[in-house]
Amino acid sequence: AQRVTQPEKLLSVFKGAPVELKCNYSYSxxxxxxxxxxxxxxxxxxxxxxxxxxxxxxxxxxLNKGETSFHLKKPFAQEEDSAMYYCALSPVGGFKTIFGAGTRLFVKA
Amino acid sequence: SQTIHQWPATLVQPVGSPLSLECTVEGTSNPNLYWYRQAAGRGLQLLFYSVGIGQISSEVPQNLSASRPQDRQFILSSKKLLLSDSGFYLCAWSVVGSNQPQHFGDGTRLSIL
Structure with a gap:
């Protein structure tokens, strides 16, 4: 089955710190x-x-096909990056998109 | 430029009443159109999509239906709402073709009493 997994519901980092939002997918x-x-x-x-x-x-x-991951990264987080982030997958040749549950990023001053 | 309009922004309906949510797109032709339900902590659940007038694909069997009477109009309907239909509904469009990124409307908050 096609699936997108975002293991973290909430991620909190300090301004200037690196941030990585994880995304793993299941697709053949x-x-x-x-x-x-x-x-x-x-x-x-x-x-x-x-x-x-x-x-x-x-x-x-x-995109890491071996690990079936598509992690989002930023070396220095900013307060304006605080938001809800969704990873999504679209099967090749397909019209629909499958979304993960989302990760809320909170960047603290 | 392309724009998407979705209305109403909020709606409160009694159980058993009908529903009609409307979505229109401007500035593009023959878009792919989508209806999603967004639940807290559960992401976006695709309900229906359409690649052309009168062509509707249903992803989840439920109390809802969709129609596309015109090229850039997409309607989400129900004959009798259930309490479980409460939620946040999003309309989206993408350019014609597969694997295209989607552009979302502002959403409708539906509360069933």
Whole structure:
């Protein structure tokens, strides 16, 4: 079965500290993977997708097919990074997206 | 630019009443359209998606139905609401094609009394 697991419901770090939001997936092929973010009082929006290999707002995510992981990382967290983060998987050639339960990141001053 | 509108923002309905939530997209043609339910601690549950007018795929058997009467209009309905239908409903769209990122509306908070 296709599944996305985000093991941490809440992650709290200090400003300037590195942050890693974990995401593991279950899928037999090579999926498209995404990270979405929802800031307070804003819409859920795309942060980045693995196929783009971009760094957005200082965040990067590397697909590790051996570990079936797609962890989101940032070397120095900022207070404005506090938000709800969702990892998501889209099966190759498919139209639907499977979301994880989300991790709330809280960056303390 | 593309925009998505979802309404109403909040809705309080009695058990057994009908439901109609509407979502429209502007600035794009033939989008893929989606309805999700978002529950705290459980992420987003895909309810329905549509790749074209009149084409609806249901992901979860339930008390709800969806329709796409026009290219950029997606409606979530129920004939008789249950208490368990309470929740936060999100509409989203993506450009035509597979594996595209999705763009979300503001959501509707539905409370069943």
């Amino acid at each position: 092929g090579s999926p498209e993977l995404f990270w979405y973010v929802q800031y307070s009082r804003q819409r859920l929006q795309l942060l980045l997708r693995h196929i783009s290999r971009e760094s957005i707002k200082g965040f990067t995510a590397d």
